[in-house]
Amino acid sequence: MLEAWAVGVGTSSSTADNDGGxxxxxxxxxxxxxxxxxxxxxxxxxxxDDDEQAAKEYADFEARVKRxxxxxxxxxxxxxxVIKASLAQCANVVSTEFIQNYxxxxxIPAAALVEVDNVSQAQAAVDLMNNFPFMLGGMPRPVRAVxxxxxxxxxxxxxxxxxxxxxxxxxxxxxxxxxxKLKGLARRQEAENMALIKNQLEEEKELAAQQQETLEASNSxxxxxxxxxxxxxxxxxxxxxxxxxxxxxIFGLRGPPRPSGPLPGKLPNDGTVQAxxxxxxxxxxxxxxxxxxxxxxxxxxxxxxDELTAVEEVFAAQEQRSSEAKKAEVTPAPNQLxxx
Numbered sequence: 001m002l003e004a005w006a007v008g009v010g011t012s013s014s015t016a017d018n019d020g021g022x023x024x025x026x027x028x029x030x031x032x033x034x035x036x037x038x039x040x041x042x043x044x045x046x047x048x049d050d051d052e053q054a055a056k057e058y059a060d061f062e063a064r065v066k067r068x069x070x071x072x073x074x075x076x077x078x079x080x081x082v083i084k085a086s087l088a089q090c091a092n093v094v095s096t097e098f099i100q101n102y103x104x105x106x107x108i109p110a111a112a113l114v115e116v117d118n119v120s121q122a123q124a125a126v127d128l129m130n131n132f133p134f135m136l137g138g139m140p141r142p143v144r145a146v147x148x149x150x151x152x153x154x155x156x157x158x159x160x161x162x163x164x165x166x167x168x169x170x171x172x173x174x175x176x177x178x179x180x181k182l183k184g185l186a187r188r189q190e191a192e193n194m195a196l197i198k199n200q201l202e203e204e205k206e207l208a209a210q211q212q213e214t215l216e217a218s219n220s221x222x223x224x225x226x227x228x229x230x231x232x233x234x235x236x237x238x239x240x241x242x243x244x245x246x247x248x249x250i251f252g253l254r255g256p257p258r259p260s261g262p263l264p265g266k267l268p269n270d271g272t273v274q275a276x277x278x279x280x281x282x283x284x285x286x287x288x289x290x291x292x293x294x295x296x297x298x299x300x301x302x303x304x305x306d307e308l309t310a311v312e313e314v315f316a317a318q319e320q321r322s323s324e325a326k327k328a329e330v331t332p333a334p335n336q337l338x339x340x
Contacts, residue, residue: 055160061150067115067122068148071129074110075141083114086135090128091121099152106197113148122147 071083080096087093094115101108116122126145133140150156169176 051160054158057157058160061153061157064115065148065150065153066119067117069114069116069122069125070111070146070148070152071114072109072111072144072146073142074112076110078110078112083112087114087116087125087128090124091116104194104197106194106201108197108201113152 080093080098083096084093094117096115097113099111099113101110114125116125126147128134129143129145134143134145135141169179
């Protein structure tokens with residue numbers, strides 16, 4: 001028993017010495033081929049996993065682009081909180097990314113990429129800003145809103161299956177002349193873009209000066225301000241006529257919400273009230289009454305305008321008489337000059 005144990009220990013130690021001290025045996029050609037094939041399979045699987053991951057990332061990016069809008073002509077003082085509060089009535093803002101101006105040398109308005117929850121909210125936000133004034137801080141701003149494009153994102157991922165190759169082209173190579181033409185075309189387009197932006201900024205500055213001058217003139221002239229108020233009143237009355245006369249969708253207009261409860265009508269035998277839609281004759285009669293009220297408003301306005309003109313003429317005559325009286329007091333009479 002002890003001899004067998006000693007023989008086993010000696011055999012194990014000698015085997016360990018042989019394994020540790022000797023060199024590893026060389027792989028056979030078949031084993032090397034199998035190893036190369038396995039490495040190739042692992043590399044292909046890694047490339048496949050990378051392609052799948054890239055495709056998934058690009059799909060998520062495309063979904064993000066669809067629910068993102070691009071807002072231009074923003075004031076430099078606008079912040080992300082201001083945009084979120086302005087769009088709260090139609091969309092829930094997820095993130096806001098302002099685009100910095102690094103290439104244009106002029107002071108242009110700011111722009112931003114605004115991401116919302118879904119595509120329907122993005123459509124509602126675009127329609128709201130294109131059809132109504134965009135209010136920022138209680139003041140309307142002439143902003144523009146469109147759906148975002150993939151090229152607008154600086155952190156966009158690589159498109160799957162797209163490979164970009166770079167190569168240096170020397171003079172005398174087949175593509176040298178074509179590359180020179182492309183460089184010249186790019187420089188020309190950049191110069192044209194700069195000139196267009198400069199011209200647009202100058203036109204906006206002139207338009208702002210004209211609008212400010214018109215506003216000051218209208219505020220200083222009461223007649224013009226009264227005419228503007230009259231025009232707004234007439235338009236509001238026309239809108240009220242359309243909304244009051246048009247029931248439902250007869251004329252393609254949406255009227256105001258109906259009051260709760262049934263409409264007035266004839267009482268049947270059971271005592272309940274049946275709602276009845278107004279007839280065309282009743283609507284025409286209501287329209288005529290509203291038009292007569294509008295005409296009365298116009299007549300009253302004309303009468304007030306005539307009275308205002310008469311008062312202005314009286315004031316002008318009084319000022320003229322007072323100025324003549326002052327001149328008479330200062331200038332002595334001819335008989336006074338003749339006395340010694």
